[in-house]
Amino acid sequence: MKILIIGSGGREHVLAETYAKSHRVKKVYVAPGNDFMEETSSKIQVFPHLSLLDFEKFLKLAKKLDVDLVDVAQDNALAEGFVDTFGKHGIPAFGPNKRASEIEWSKEWARKFMKKYKLPIPDFETFKDTKKAVSYIEKNPEAIRFIKASGLALGKGVIRADTKKDAYDGISMMKQFGSSGKTFLIEEGLIGEEFSLFAICDGKRYVIAGTAQDHKTAFTGDLGPNTGGMGCNAPTSLINRSILSEIKTTILSPFIHGMTLEGRPYTGIIYLGGILTKKGNLPAGRQVKVIEFNARWGEPEANVILPGLQTDYIDIVESVMMQELMTTTMRFDNQVRVSVAGCAKGYPTNYDQAKGKKIFGLNDAKKIKGVTIYGSGMKRKDTSYVVNGGRIFHLVAEGKDIHQARERAYTAMSHIFVEGNNLQFRTDIGFRELARSL
Ligand code: AMP
Ligand code: GLY
Secondary structure (H helix, E strand, C coil): CEEEEEECCHHHHHHHHHHHCCCCCCEEEEEECCHHHHHCCCCEEECCCCCCCCHHHHHHHHHHHCCCEEEECCHHHHHCCHHHHHHHCCCCEECCCCCCCHHHHCHHHHHHHHHHCCCCCCCEEEECCHHHHHHHHHHCCCCCEEEEECCCCCCCCEEEECCHHHHHHHHHHHHHHHHHHCCEEEEECCCEEEEEEEEEEECCCEEEEEEEEECCEEECCCEEEECCCCEEEECCCCCCHHHHHHHHHHHHHHHHHHHHHCCCCCEEEEEEEEEEEHHHHCCCCCCEEEEEEECCCCCCHHHHHHHHECCCHHHHHHHHHCCCCCCCCCCECCCEEEEEEEEECCCCCCCHHHCCCEEECHHHHHCCCCEEEEECCEEEECCEEEECCCEEEEEEEEECCHHHHHHHHHHHHCCCEECCCCEECCCCCCHHHHHHHC
């Protein structure tokens, strides 16, 4: 088989590796992809000169390469309806269609859907009008809230407001997200521990595809602005049997059922960003609440989950596309994995100065036992790699437990430098899991 993956980051890199592992897969193309992906396997080929949302070029490429399947892995491409349009041209595409992926690309639609089907969520209101939003804040100025652009914003459209002033600043910042921020939400701030959980759905049924804990804010100690994700550990012991059972009953089942009733049956990967609220000590259920759904794998969650997958991914994907999910469990190895995002200094706000700067030490880092590096914002220049984005790479280390995985990850990170001291990363990835293990 020949597969084409749409996207260019660390998520697409690990997906390419996962498909390439199958003896049934002859070639994996990634468009645009990044140069570093080709180091993983001779089966992988990238097309980095293409721009991400140029559908006509992707269609031409898919036809020319005569691919058997397109995996639309990236959120903007899903929101543009790539799955629908490939399908119309007779090319099977994996992922939710445009209407189903609205669960990610419109937070307004998503929250209204969740409310209608009684999923556990924080209180929220949606706004288009700044004045109305300000008077809403006036009614209860002390509360902790989250101000959120409704549309896609590279994981950066959410602002935490602890004070009235923060809330006003957050409201006025919505403009900077252009059409994505025209409608915005103000949500009750939930207190608790966050997690990411993945399931693969065929429209009627789903199978759990792993759990992880992301570290969303830019700086060590959970400080600074939100980012696309600074590092992960997987699996997370936060999700024990009883919590998983609660998630299935109160979140996943009503999600699948509701999407079908809305005429938007969900096919593909669903990513639940959940929070285990402090009310967790109370006897009644409803401990877990939904922060958001995404219509795809997470980055870097995919990088710590997929390397441990023992079931052939293409078999699962094919069965989903035939709406006959082949399995009720996905098999994983028993390793623990930690990823650290190597970022350009200044990420996520201002990091232009790092662009084009040389990256050193990748080969030395890869020599540490259990370490793999997935490329994201980087490109080849002559014989080395240079910075080409905010999150440059995700370094993943596996180990028998969280201690070993972290130790290997940070030993490997100590070998990597970016010209002009332009590397930034968090030094505390996995700290919650570590605390739980002591
Ligand atoms: P989102 O893009 O909706 O996942 O939001 C980004 C991050 O903001 C989440 O990972 C949470 O850390 C935080 N967040 C968003 N909404 C809430 C909420 N209602 N309560 C607590 N934290 C939230
Ligand atoms: N890790 C967060 C995301 O993929 O959206």
